[in-house]
Amino acid sequence: MAVGTNVAEQDVELVELFHQYKVKAFHFALQTLGNRDDAMDVTQEAFLRLQRHWRRRDASRPFAPWLYSVVRNLAIDVLRKRSTRRECELEGAPEVSPVPSPETNAQRKELSARLWAEIQRLPEAQRETLLLRDWHGLSYSEIAEVTGTNVTTVNSRLHDARERLRERLRRYL
Amino acid sequence: MNRTGKHEEIHPMLSAYFDEELTQADSQRVHLHVEECEECRSALREMYEIQQLTSEMKFRQPPEAIMEALETRISVQAPRKMGWTLVIAGLAGWLLYALAYAWKHLRWPTMVELLVEGTVAGLALVFISVLRQRLLERPHDRYRKVRK
Ligand SMILES: [Zn+2]
Secondary structure (H helix, E strand, O other): OHHHHHHHHHHHHHHHHHHHHHHHHHHHHHHHHOOHHHHHHHHHHHHHHHHHOHHHOOOOOOHHHHHHHHHHHHHHHHHHHHOOOOOOOOOOOOOOOOOOOOOOOHHHHHHHHHHHHHHHHOOHHHHHHHHHHHHOOOOHHHHHHHHOOOHHHHHHHHHHHHHHHHHHHHHHO | OOOOOOHHHHHHHHHHHHOOOOOHHHHHHHHHHHHHOHHHHHHHHHHHHHHHHHHHOOOOOOOHHHHHHHHHHHHHHHHHHHHHHHHHHHHHHHHHHHHHHHHHHOOHHHHHHHHHHHHHHHHHHHHHHHHHHHHHHHHHHHHHHHHO
16 A cells, blocks of 8 residues: 555656646757657657656656756757758757747847847857756756766856857847 | 956856856955956846846747647556556455465355455456546547547
8 A cells, every 4th residue: 555655646746747847848859959849759758768767766866957868868869860861950940949929029039039040050069058057047067967067067168158149149239 | 466356367257157156255256356347247247138038038839739648648657557556466465365264264155255356346446547547538639639
């Protein structure tokens, strides 16, 4: 009886985390892959993988970096398979481009589009780090965990990304 | 000599300062420098602008039908697993009890009765779990029909 109840409680926790993170996971995959179908496949596979490993997980580890790193690894697999035929040019792909909210004014819309184009032009590691920080709101140590690196590298990637974006966008900011 | 640190030395720390990822001592050094350096102040302002714009970006939502199906797969697993655990534990318990009872009394009909009762209880649990899954999946199926 005790075993059964325990399993149920843990899985309820996973269901709650699913609700909390499903869209974030999808968007991280989308930002990496630039394609909704691939992003959804990766999101699905990531949560099913987490479910399979749920009872053997290290419960002291926070959930978000774990989920993000699983999504990232699966996305990298997709990119590798895809690399022979580079079908989806990220830049300008309508599926990934942010959708401005209706109340945004024209000037801000234009600036946002310009910024997104520049983000797409960043080297992959910088782009990923910047999005994990400024869009997903992860801390440096969480980003280090997700991207398999250390805080110093995260720090310098962010610094470089921001320097570059500032340089490119300075006159519009 | 500038006691708050040289610009060339402080400037590379601005990004981490902005994210509040510096040690308190470093953060204090950057803070003092920024107060008297116009260039670093505008760099911080631009970082803030970039962060605001980035965080405001809205991306397309995931395909609803697939996400719902995934949710069903994830939420159904829990009671299903618990159901099976209970069924197996229950059946094993009944079996042991029945064997012990039969061993003592050697009255076979009673043992068979017990086994039947145990099995029925187990099947009932599985049935309830399957029923629950059907109920959870129903809205998704309806959605799928609408799409096609
Ligand atoms: Zn300065």
